[in-house]
Amino acid sequence: MRGPGRLGRAAVGDLSGDRIERGASAPRTTWDTILIWFMRITALLWLAKGVHAWATILDVVPGARAFETEPVGRQAVIVYLAVIDLTAAVGLWLTSAWGGVIWLLAATSALTLAVLTPQLLPAPLPLLIAQASIVAVYFALSWFAAREGR
Numbered sequence: 001m002r003g004p005g006r007l008g009r010a011a012v013g014d015l016s017g018d019r020i021e022r023g024a025s026a027p028r029t030t031w032d033t034i035l036i037w038f039m040r041i042t043a044l045l046w047l048a049k050g051v052h053a054w055a056t057i058l059d060v061v062p063g064a065r066a067f068e069t070e071p072v073g074r075q076a077v078i079v080y081l082a083v084i085d086l087t088a089a090v091g092l093w094l095t096s097a098w099g100g101v102i103w104l105l106a107a108t109s110a111l112t113l114a115v116l117t118p119q120l121l122p123a124p125l126p127l128l129i130a131q132a133s134i135v136a137v138y139f140a141l142s143w144f145a146a147r148e149g150r
Contacts, residue, residue: 031145036095038141042134043092046103050085053078077113077120081106100138107135 055061056078067075084106091099111131114123 029145029148031141031148035141035145038137039092039095039100042103042138043089043099045134046085046092046106047089050082050089053082053085057082071120073117074120081110081121084109100142104135104138107131111135 052061056064057067059067067078070078084102088099088103088106091102093099110121110123111128113121114128
């Protein structure tokens with residue numbers, strides 16, 4: 001029979017039980033590191049997009065039409081992107097799983113709106129190609145990181 005002191009020490013000292021997070025000493029792979037840097041750089045880009053959307057809402061973008069004079073549909077798109085872009089930027093910077101999901105939602109919804117309803121979200125073709133390329137690179141880096149982690 002175990003004594004109470006021995007059981008208490010084993011329970012406190014045993015950290016291998018049900019822990020699911022990666023240990024602090026776990027080595028990062030090359031593709032993991034590249035993916036993290038890519039996510040952080042993309043987070044800064046999406047932070048800039050979100051700040052620009054808020055600048056549009058607050059009418060501080062030089063030469064832009066007043067936000068109140070925009071059609072209601074366009075106003076809704078701008079507000080949606082202002083919120084989701086900043087949320088995605090925070091999640092990407094933290095390199096969390098939810099950040100990647102929110103960012104993919106933000107990127108694909110912006111691409112879809114720009115392609116299918118250009119009157120709501122006008123975007124030049126090079127910008128659309130750049131955003132689609134960033135999404136493709138994210139998927140490729142995620143795939144390489146997952147393969148290397150095995």
